[in-house]
Amino acid sequence: MPSSKICIIGAGAAGLVTAKHAIKDGHEVELFEQTDSVGGTWVYSEKTGCHSSMYKIMKTNLPKEAMLFQDEPFREDLPSFMSHEDVLEYLVDYSKNFPIQFNTTVTDVRRDGEKWKVTTSTNSNQPASHFYDAVFVCNGHFFEPLNPYENSEFEGEMIHSHDYRRAEHFEGKTVVIVGAGPSGIDITLQVALTAFEFPFLDSSLIQLKHNDLMVSPLYQHLCHVDYPDSLFFIGLPLGTITFPLFEVQAKYALSLISGTGKLPPDTSKIQNFEARRLQGLQNPGAFHILVEEQWDYMKELAEMGGFEKWSYMETIRKLYCYIMSERKKNVIGYKMVNFEMNEDETDFRVVGI
Numbered sequence: 001m002p003s004s005k006i007c008i009i010g011a012g013a014a015g016l017v018t019a020k021h022a023i024k025d026g027h028e029v030e031l032f033e034q035t036d037s038v039g040g041t042w043v044y045s046e047k048t049g050c051h052s053s054m055y056k057i058m059k060t061n062l063p064k065e066a067m068l069f070q071d072e073p074f075r076e077d078l079p080s081f082m083s084h085e086d087v088l089e090y091l092v093d094y095s096k097n098f099p100i101q102f103n104t105t106v107t108d109v110r111r112d113g114e115k116w117k118v119t120t121s122t123n124s125n126q127p128a129s130h131f132y133d134a135v136f137v138c139n140g141h142f143f144e145p146l147n148p149y150e151n152s153e154f155e156g157e158m159i160h161s162h163d164y165r166r167a168e169h170f171e172g173k174t175v176v177i178v179g180a181g182p183s184g185i186d187i188t189l190q191v192a193l194t195a196f197e198f199p200f201l202d203s204s205l206i207q208l209k210h211n212d213l214m215v216s217p218l219y220q221h222l223c224h225v226d227y228p229d230s231l232f233f234i235g236l237p238l239g240t241i242t243f244p245l246f247e248v249q250a251k252y253a254l255s256l257i258s259g260t261g262k263l264p265p266d267t268s269k270i271q272n273f274e275a276r277r278l279q280g281l282q283n284p285g286a287f288h289i290l291v292e293e294q295w296d297y298m299k300e301l302a303e304m305g306g307f308e309k310w311s312y313m314e315t316i317r318k319l320y321c322y323i324m325s326e327r328k329k330n331v332i333g334y335k336m337v338n339f340e341m342n343e344d345e346t347d348f349r350v351v352g353i
Contacts, residue, residue, distance in 0.1 A: 003027050004133035004257050007118050009106050009200070012040020013243055014235035015138035016095045017069055018250040022136075023098070025254055030130065031098060032120055034105045038095045040140050042088045058084050062323060065339050065348065066316045067243050069094065081335040109135055110202035116230065134230040134257050136250075137198065196236070205231070214287040219263075219270045220301065221288055222249050228263055228270060229256040239291035241320055244313065248298045255305035262304045312345050319348055 004027050008015045011033035022029045037043055060067060063080035067087070072094055078086050101120075107127065108119040115131040195212035205224065207216045215236055217225040224231035232253040235246050255261025264270055278284055290297055295317050302309040319339065326334040340351045 005131075006030070006134050006136065006257070007032070007116065007130065007132040008136045008138055009109075010040060010138035010140060011038040011095065011098075011100050011102075012042070012138060012140050012235075013091060014140065014246040014250075015040070015136070016091060016098065017243070017247045018136050018138060018234055018253075019098050019100075020069075020094070021247070021250050021254055025258060027254075027257070029099055030132075031100045032104045032106050032118075033100055033102050036102050037092075038098075038100065039088045039091045042084055042091060044084055044088075059335050060084075060087060062241060063319065063339055065341060066241050066319050066323070069243055069247055070310050070312075080338040106200045108202070109137075109200050110205070111227070134232070136232045136234055136253065137201070138234045139198070140235060210284040210287065213285040214274075216274055217271075219273045220252075220297075221290075222253060222301075223256070223263075223270075225270050225273070236288045237294065237297070238289045240294045241316060244310070244316060245294060245298060248301050248310075251307055252301040252305035255307065260306050262306070315341065315345055315347060322348075 006022050006027045006029050008018050008022070008029060008031040011031055015031060015033075016038060019029050019031050035043065059081045060083075064074040064078055064082055064086075065080060068074055072090075074082070074086070074090055104120050104122050106118060107121050108117075110117050112131065115133065116135045117129055117131055118135065119127050119129045121127045196208055196215050197212070198206060198208075198215075208214065209216050215221075215233060218233060218236075219225050219228055221236045222232055222234070223229070224233075232249075234249050234253070235242070237245060252261055256263065274287075277287065281287065295313075298313065299309060323334065338351050339348045341348050
């Protein structure tokens with residue numbers, strides 16, 4: 001298999017798992033991260049208006065048993081619902097020895113002949129241009145908060161969950177939480193869509209549609225329809241198990257680069273993917289929201305990529321469905337339990353607080 005030179009933008013979970021599998025496949029990898037650390041949105045900061053959407057005492061919305069990368073379990077001593085510090089530690093350990101260029105901002109990505117020209121800048125150096133066979137955009141979708149009420153007549157304080165950090169700030173105040181998504185529920189106890197943003201991409205490459213909630217034109221929420229084997233967007237789907245989904249997306253994209261994966265032989269299926277999906281949606285802003293569709297989505301990518309579906313994924317599906325059901329019944333207590341897998345990891349049981 002010939003080696004390709006690959007650019008990965010962003011050292012959050014999506015970028016890191018992409019880097020791991022690209023290196024494993026023998027590709028030359030350069031990973032650019034605009035901050036000084038890995039982890040992306042899992043890096044907590046007291047500052048607002050920055051990359052992080054973490055708040056001080058946040059626990060994960062999914063248990064560690066459903067958040068892991070394949071062959072990389074979380075520490076056994078951790079509770080099922082972890083702190084953001086625990087997740088960050090996991091990502092730091094996962095990324096050891098990766099070729100990451102920190103404090104490096106990607107300012108421009110454009111097609112140049114048969115290659116991708118990527119321009120970067122640092123605080124100390126002049127902008128530099130690099131050429132790659134493929135580009136993976138892994139800069140996340142938790143940075144640009146979407147506030148549907150920003151032009152309202154409300155005169156009080158209004159913040160997005162992206163900028164929430166501590167409950168103490170609201171002591172003695174009357175607070176209304178808008179939204180019952182994971183962030184809205186979590187913040188109520190102790191709204192929340194985010195718009196996509198890719199300021200570094202050549203404007204002719206993509207369009208942001210439906211209040212910037214849909215990235216177009218893509219096939220399978222992942223591959224650019226005009227460059228399906230060299231320009232990829234990892235981690236766009238919402239309402240998913242994130243880390244395992246990132247890994248399946250990365251493996252499928254890399255299979256297209258190596259030639260072992262398949263695209264539909266009928267190119268119209270690639271070009272018309274978005275139109276077909278939009279026909280079945282009442283709200284086009286939910287284009288990238290998968291929820292129950294995520295399981296068939298990952299199965300299809302694995303089949304097209306020619307790699308074996310992770311057998312543990314069925315256990316993750318069972319656990320995910322259980323968590324979603326418990327959250328509806330017990331918003332306060334559903335994160336207070338721990339889980340344990342049976343010996344062959346085909347099922348789980350609740351083992352208490």
